[in-house]
Amino acid sequence: MRMKRNLEQDATNNAKESRVGVVPKPHSYKVRFGTTPAVWATPPDSGGEFFKRHIVAAGLIVVLAISLLAQNIPTSILSTDAMRTWLTYISSDDLEGRGTFNEGLGLAATYIADQLKDGGVSPGGDHGSYFQRVPVLGIRNLGRSSLTVEVKGQTRTFRDGEGVTFQKFVGVSRTFTVDQVEFLGNNAESTKTADYKGKVVVWLDYPDSITLLAAEEGGISAVLTAGSSNPGSDSSSGAPDFVTSQRLDLPRMPSITVGPELLDFLFSASDTNYGQIRTRSSRSEALKAFALKGVRLTINIDGNYRVVSSQFTRNVVGIVEGSDPQLRSTFVAFGAHYDHLGYIQGPLYGEATDRIYNGADDDGSGTTALIGLARAFAKGEKTRRSLVFVWHAGEELGLYGSRYFADNPPESVGDINNIVTQLNIDMIGRNRDNRSAEASTVYAVGADRISTELHNTLVDANASMSRPLSINFEMNDPSDGERIYYRSDHFSYASKGIPIIFFFSGLHPDYHQVTDTVEKIDFDKMARIGQLVYEIGRRVANQDRAPVKDFRGARAGRGATGKLSTN
Numbered sequence: 026m027r028m029k030r031n032l033e034q035d036a037t038n039n040a041k042e043s044r045v046g047v048v049p050k051p052h053s054y055k056v057r058f059g060t061t062p063a064v065w066a067t068p069p070d071s072g073g074e075f076f077k078r079h080i081v082a083a084g085l086i087v088v089l090a091i092s093l094l095a096q097n098i099p100t101s102i103l104s105t106d107a108m109r110t111w112l113t114y115i116s117s118d119d120l121e122g123r124g125t126f127n128e129g130l131g132l133a134a135t136y137i138a139d140q141l142k143d144g145g146v147s148p149g150g151d152h153g154s155y156f157q158r159v160p161v162l163g164i165r166n167l168g169r170s171s172l173t174v175e176v177k178g179q180t181r182t183f184r185d186g187e188g189v190t191f192q193k194f195v196g197v198s199r200t201f202t203v204d205q206v207e208f209l210g211n212n213a214e215s216t217k218t219a220d221y222k223g224k225v226v227v228w229l230d231y232p233d234s235i236t237l238l239a240a241e242e243g244g245i246s247a248v249l250t251a252g253s254s255n256p257g258s259d260s261s262s263g264a265p266d267f268v269t270s271q272r273l274d275l276p277r278m279p280s281i282t283v284g285p286e287l288l289d290f291l292f293s294a295s296d297t298n299y300g301q302i303r304t305r306s307s308r309s310e311a312l313k314a315f316a317l318k319g320v321r322l323t324i325n326i327d328g329n330y331r332v333v334s335s336q337f338t339r340n341v342v343g344i345v346e347g348s349d350p351q352l353r354s355t356f357v358a359f360g361a362h363y364d365h366l367g368y369i370q371g372p373l374y375g376e377a378t379d380r381i382y383n384g385a386d387d388d389g390s391g392t393t394a395l396i397g398l399a400r401a402f403a404k405g406e407k408t409r410r411s412l413v414f415v416w417h418a419g420e421e422l423g424l425y426g427s428r429y430f431a432d433n434p435p436e437s438v439g440d441i442n443n444i445v446t447q448l449n450i451d452m453i454g455r456n457r458d459n460r461s462a463e464a465s466t467v468y469a470v471g472a473d474r475i476s477t478e479l480h481n482t483l484v485d486a487n488a489s490m491s492r493p494l495s496i497n498f499e500m501n502d503p504s505d506g507e508r509i510y511y512r513s514d515h516f517s518y519a520s521k522g523i524p525i526i527f528f529f530s531g532l533h534p535d536y537h538q539v540t541d542t543v544e545k546i547d548f549d550k551m552a553r554i555g556q557l558v559y560e561i562g563r564r565v566a567n568q569d570r571a572p573v574k575d576f577r578g579a580r581a582g583r584g585a586t587g588k589l590s591t592n
């Protein structure tokens with residue numbers, strides 16, 4: 026799970042970039058360049074060696090008994106003993122906190138791949154391997170975008186650095202015109218971005234990065250924010266303008282800081298001019314939203330990118346092929362992130378001696394459950410659709426692995442739209458704030474936003490289980506302060522229009538601490554959540570058509586239970 030503070034830090038950097046021309050120092054830049062993973066010589070497995078030794082000693086009857094037992098594993102879906110073995114290794118100090126670009130993550134990748142191979146899960150990565158290489162690039166944009174404003178037949182063009190400042194990651198070069206422009210006052214966070222699809226919105230205050238993500242997901246054409254404009258970044262420093270794993274040749278919502286000269290002109294045909302807005306704002310008066318009159322904006326995006334730094338990490342990808350000749354080119358995707366925060370390299374303070382962020386819950390729990398799920402599907406009855414399992418890297422630093430996968434799906438998957446649903450699990454082994462009353466509670470986020478049908482599948486699947494969980498939709502509430510929907514890998518798929526469900530057991534005092542360790546994990550709870558994910562995946566993978574996308578947004582929120590109407 027990505028920290029909210031990190032996202033806010035990004036927003037601060039973006040605001041700085043726009044307002045005073047400061048180039049944000051990407052935090053990932055400080056991380057040491059990694060080396061290729063060492064070969065893991067003898068990974069502990071789930072007991073295969075143990076069985077083999079005893080088989081020799083005990084003879085044929087035991088062999089038969091054990092092989093029968095082994096065949097039964099898929100129907101009980103997830104073995105808590107196997108998960109405990111896997112997670113004990115994955116969250117051990119040996120893996121040094123699985124920091125992206127560090128050796129520990131390479132060990133984890135190799136270990137996951139070994140479990141997949143052993144469990145009969147096919148490789149889905151590059152060149153027939155289990156690994157998909159993820160380049161994380163530092164980019165400078167040397168292009169000069171421009172914004173042309175037309176008000177009542179008068180036209181003025183503002184070039185980047187001259188009265189306007191474009192955020193540096195503007196996507197592919199293109200030109201588009203919009204004549205619907207809405208002033209939304211100064212409260213950028215509370216605005217329902219989906220209501221302004223296809224329009225340009227104007228805010229007085231710079232929105233936080235989550236609001237920008239929501240605006241882009243909601244289909245807003247561009248965001249303009251009032252601010253003093255400054256010349257672009259200093260071309261002599263050589264530092265990247267931004268760091269990303271996303272494609273540069275796709276359209277992206279521009280976020281533009283605009284100065285008073287442009288704003289005076291932009292509002293000149295409206296009932297309220299910009300001078301009046303400024304006066305009201307300085308008196309802290311409430312500002313009403315309104316549509317600007319007689320305005321046409323032409324945005325010319327110039328993305329002239331240079332790669333100035335690169336780092337590599339990798340996703341782990343496994344495939345279980347479907348049985349239906351027609352449907353098996355489509356997929357249900359299952360995801361978790363296997364990276365975490367690494368280790369403290371500098372001095373420790375006070376009495377502290379522990380340097381390693383073990384990340385047993387975040388997201389060792391999802392990583393482990395996903396291994397169990399992939400193996401269970403490989404051994405169990407084949408689904409009609411194919412299944413792809415992705416262990417994403419770089420989630421904590423900025424969803425690098427999932428952003429890359431969604432932009433560049435491997436050959437085994439083909440087009441990203443072949444994925445009909447993505448089920449993401451990140452932190453499912455604990456109780457929120459250590460509340461023991463939540464031992465049967467799982468938080469589900471995002472299920473209804475793109476496909477009401479998928480939300481209903483979740484409810485039905487849970488009801489069909491021998492021990493149903495208590496599904497809590499509180500964190501799907503748009504008013505929820507944690508804004509979880511934007512903070513883990515499912516968002517990379519959702520922003521491509523793929524229906525998702527995110528499973529989460531809640532934050533706790535060990536979140537992002539060195540104390541997130543394996544002995545605190547509730548394996549029974551993990552197995553139950555895994556079983557639910559299995560059942561939802563199985564149902565979606567077997568249905569005739571993909572879940573219907575109706576894009577109706579979040580409706581199941583605090584206190585919600587049960588299905589939603591599809592009418």
Ligand SMILES: [Zn+2]
Nearest residue numbers: 026027387421
């Ligand atoms: Zn995290």
